[in-house]
Amino acid sequence: MPSSFRQIDPPQRLLMGPGPVNAHPRVLRAMSADLLGQFDPEFTAYMNEVMGLYRPIFGTENKWTFLIDGTARSAIEASLISLASPGDRVLVVNFGRFGLLLTEILARIGAEVRTVDAEWGKTVPMDEIAAAIADFEPKVVATVHGDTSTTMAQPLEGLGELCRQAGAYSYVDATATVGGMEIAADRWGVDIVTGGLQKCLGGPSGSAPITISDRAAEHIFARRHTELGIKRDDLEQGSGQRIGSNYFDLAMVMDYWSEKRLNHHTEATSMLYAARECACVSLEEGLAERFERHRLAGKAMTAGLRAMGLTVFGDDAHRMTNVTGVYIPETVEGERVRQRMRDDFEIEIGTSFGPLQGKIWRIGAMGYNAAKNKVLITLGALEAVLRTEGHSVPSGAAVDAALEAYTS
Amino acid sequence: MPSSFRQIDPPQRLLMGPGPVNAHPRVLRAMSADLLGQFDPEFTAYMNEVMGLYRPIFGTENKWTFLIDGTARSAIEASLISLASPGDRVLVVNFGRFGLLLTEILARIGAEVRTVDAEWGKTVPMDEIAAAIADFEPKVVATVHGDTSTTMAQPLEGLGELCRQAGAYSYVDATATVGGMEIAADRWGVDIVTGGLQKCLGGPSGSAPITISDRAAEHIFARRHTELGIKRDDLEQGSGQRIGSNYFDLAMVMDYWSEKRLNHHTEATSMLYAARECACVSLEEGLAERFERHRLAGKAMTAGLRAMGLTVFGDDAHRMTNVTGVYIPETVEGERVRQRMRDDFEIEIGTSFGPLQGKIWRIGAMGYNAAKNKVLITLGALEAVLRTEGHSVPSGAAVDAALEAYTS
Structure with a gap:
């Protein structure tokens, strides 16, 4: 029998790198539950539970708290391209590799990107961010919370207020900190925060929790364009510029997670079970x-x-x-x-x-x-x-x- | 205890819809194996095994046969936006909802899209496709294989030859047929075929197998732009137009799956185990x-x-x-x-x-x-x-x- 047919049998390795790390055994077991239809009431109930479970984890009351079906960077891209349109100014707080990733994603959609930088191993003082916002007048301010490439955590107290006063939306990539360090989306006053399971939440990569403020959701819904294949006369269309991706169109993903349950992707059932269990384990611990x-x-x-x-x-x-x-x-x-x-x-x-x-x-x-x-x-x-x-x-x-x- | 903390316990339901369907128990069990680091030799060996296992499933010898970390439509979008640039002409063979999805994804990146249509419940005769290619001179021809919205399977014998003679790349969405009906990427002569696990492969949604011909890979590598955060002098950059998405940039995803192992996303480990088991189960059955x-x-x-x-x-x-x-x-x-x-x-x-x-x-x-x-x-x-x-x-x-x- 060729080795490719052998049963999965990874060595029992202790993963003490910057992630992925070993998953909690409860999370691994949860994934072996059988599947459900994506619109079965028991499954949509699990979706709603996931929304509720991730609110405290993100430190928020945001209605729009759900999952993106992909690895952590899928939620980063979905957030940035749903907030910013081509030509929009975006300020990136850049203190490591993942700050560079934000600039890269934004450059690909034709946003006008400026960075406010710290050398690797430091963070960016809030007054430098404030000065850059005043000077550049961005539509979106994007930052990483903890950048594993440098092991630094950017302080974020006051960032949201600073952005709102300047009329900017704010985005935080909390992939490497969510579940391990406090995420305070509401207290920080930021608009979108995204995460991943494979670091402090103790799950596998492949599902990315996200939370979106009402004002950011409203901005994104103004760019809503329902798919041709499911178009109906009673579905409202937005007047804003259509988002350049179908998969990462957060207006459509929110419509799928809403009471409307508009068909978009087929929710990744086993990964949703994993994400739910990660949250249960975290909240039960406290x-x-x-x-x-x-x-x-x-x-x-x-x-x-x-x-x-x-x-x-x-x-x-x-x-x-x-x-x-x-x-x-x-x-x-x-x-x-x-x-x-x-x-x-x-x-x-x-x-x-x-x-x-x-x-x-x-x-x-x-x-x-x-x-x-x-x-x-x-x-x-x-x-x-x-x-x-x-x-x-x-x-x-x-x-x-x-x-x-x-x-x- | 609030219900959201209860153990995952879905009803034992028989899923006889158009997918997702119940997963094979071996696939569900494979996902409970512990995680590995994404560059651990045992994990990259599993990645290489997956490449080998999916070649017969796609009916191909293509080197570039791997997984996209997302649901089936993530691989559709990655394929279309990596093949077509803004302004390129793309002909879509449209006979149902998923044909409309192809047009929608392409319209979002600014491709010039024309469709050759059949009413829902029929397929498009090959001579109509040939006539449309001759008339429109597209750079890419995209079609669905089996469109679950209409239950029709588009015949594809000869499509690749037709496209190559016209200098076009060809794309086939085989989400709903792979593992259940023959996929003959090489005999059809088509350039990219993508699938999903949640239909005939008997797995969960959340990982999307893909195969790419050498000529399409060459075309895509010509658009390669290595991420700033991992840029090195020895990494070749392409001269073509940069792909409008980081997550779906197939040049970068291929570099990650290649011997270079250039860091991109963190591979969704448990879903890779699932995809591997789906393939093993299928090939062992024959x-x-x-x-x-x-x-x-x-x-x-x-x-x-x-x-x-x-x-x-x-x-x-x-x-x-x-x-x-x-x-x-x-x-x-x-x-x-x-x-x-x-x-x-x-x-x-x-x-x-x-x-x-x-x-x-x-x-x-x-x-x-x-x-x-x-x-x-x-x-x-x-x-x-x-x-x-x-x-x-x-x-x-x-x-x-x-x-x-x-x-x-």
């Missing part, structure tokens, strides 16, 4: 407890890395709690260390991109893996690998420091 | 055996419906084997019958769209549900419901005729 668990894991990881004599990357004041960047010592080869971590310990830690490629590792403790035992095991393994690779490390110091961080 | 199983189920369903005195919809010569349209008798209310089928028998049959809304039901027998027992049960239940609703039906005739179709 969001405050969950954020604290991530904070402690990050604190312990950082303490352990420092106790090994390693240098942690980036601005301490704005570090994401769920992923830590650490400089690769000059005495070792970064990729060899990662390979030994994987081959000898079945632990994955992350490499990096762009200006940081070959300079730092990124070590995550997210979702189901933001756990004391997993932080300790990872630090112990890294210590052993570094020693084997000829880099001298104080024996046992990392694990001791991490334990101390947990108890102090 | 494609010829599988097509015959669908053919027999469709033949029996049609025979049963006719034995009840009902009128089957559409052109007998070009019927899809896996879904049958049938006129709703004037003596009953279509939606009441569907509801009783669901409430009393836990069987779902399909409604319809556009010009056929309220006129026909669509009854599927696809993938795991293209089975003798399920066809017989559905016919028996429909007979009982029709009688209860006051429509006189010869007792037992439908099931007898279906059994006869299976044995004759």
Whole structure:
């Protein structure tokens, strides 16, 4: 029998990189439930439950809280192209790889993009964002919350108010923080926030939660153009510019998630089950407890890395709690260390991109893996690998420091 | 405990509509395997296996055979916008709702679209397609294979040769037929074929297999623009017009599935496991055996419906084997019958769209549900419901005729 016919049998690996991470076992089991028709009342009831479950996770009362059927970046693209039309000015808060992704998506639809930048490892001060808004007068302001490429979390208090005063819509990519750090869509006053399951929510990639404010929804509905194949006289059409994508037309996706249930895509049933279970697990734990668990894991990881004599990357004041960047010592080869971590310990830690490629590792403790035992095991393994690779490390110091961080 | 926290527990319903249908239990189980890092060698090995498994399913030797992370229509949009640029002429073979979807997606990117049409219930003769190509000189010809909205399957023998002679690329949406009717990408000579898991492949919606010919891949790579966040001097850039979407930029998605493994999205791991299992189940059964199983189920369903005195919809010569349209008798209310089928028998049959809304039901027998027992049960239940609703039906005739179709 060719190997391609063998049963799925992945190694039991501990994924301590910047995501994807191991999913919660309840989430994996939920996906094995049988399918339903997409308009069956039991299925639309599950859709409505998902809307309700993700509101607290996004810190919002927004009616329009649902899922995009694709990976995290599908929701990013859907948001940006539904908010901005070709020629619109968009200001991007850019402090890492995913800020660059926002500029790239916007450039492809012909938006006029300006960035307000921080070097990799820092965030952008709110007064610089305010100055850029005043100068550029954008229609949309887009930012990443936590950019895993640099492990930095952009402060967002006050951003929404700043944008609304300037007549701009605001977008936040919270893929890497949702479920691990507080998302406060309403308090921040931002218009659209999107996420993904595969980081702090402890699920698989492939479904992207989104929340949309009423004012942004109204703006998007003004661009509504119902598909020819399901057009009826009683369906209202918008007067605004048609959105350049069918799949990512949030007006149509909202009509599908609304009481109208207008046919669009066929909802990805198993991924919806997964997204629902991710939310149940998170809310049953309690969001405050969950954020604290991530904070402690990050604190312990950082303490352990420092106790090994390693240098942690980036601005301490704005570090994401769920992923830590650490400089690769000059005495070792970064990729060899990662390979030994994987081959000898079945632990994955992350490499990096762009200006940081070959300079730092990124070590995550997210979702189901933001756990004391997993932080300790990872630090112990890294210590052993570094020693084997000829880099001298104080024996046992990392694990001791991490334990101390947990108890102090 | 609010109901939204209850365990996923869908009713055990038999889905005999136009899709989604019940998934094969092996597919549901495969999704509960633990996750891997997206660049872990074991995971990229699974990606390569998927490429190999889907080649026979698409009837092709195409290197570029992989998955798009979204529902079936995500692969449709990715194909059309990667093949056609704004202003390009595209001819759409239009014989139902999904032909209209192709025109809609193309109109949104500013392509110049012309259709060659058949009324709902018929297909388009190849000589009419040839005449339209000669007249319109399109850059791309796009068609649906089986359009579930009308239950018709468009004949495609010779389409590719016709297009190549005219210098056009060809695209086929095989969402509703792949795994149930023969897909012969190479023999048809077409450039891109896409599918979905939730119909004859017996999986959940949310992953869309695609195959791309070398010549189409070359055309698409000429539009390659590597993302800023991962740009390196050694990565070749294309000279063609940049594709208007990041998520659906097939040049970048192919670079991700290639030996280069250029980072794009985070592959939807559990859905990839599902797609792989769908292919394994199909190939282990044998494609010829599988097509015959669908053919027999469709033949029996049609025979049963006719034995009840009902009128089957559409052109007998070009019927899809896996879904049958049938006129709703004037003596009953279509939606009441569907509801009783669901409430009393836990069987779902399909409604319809556009010009056929309220006129026909669509009854599927696809993938795991293209089975003798399920066809017989559905016919028996429909007979009982029709009688209860006051429509006189010869007792037992439908099931007898279906059994006869299976044995004759």
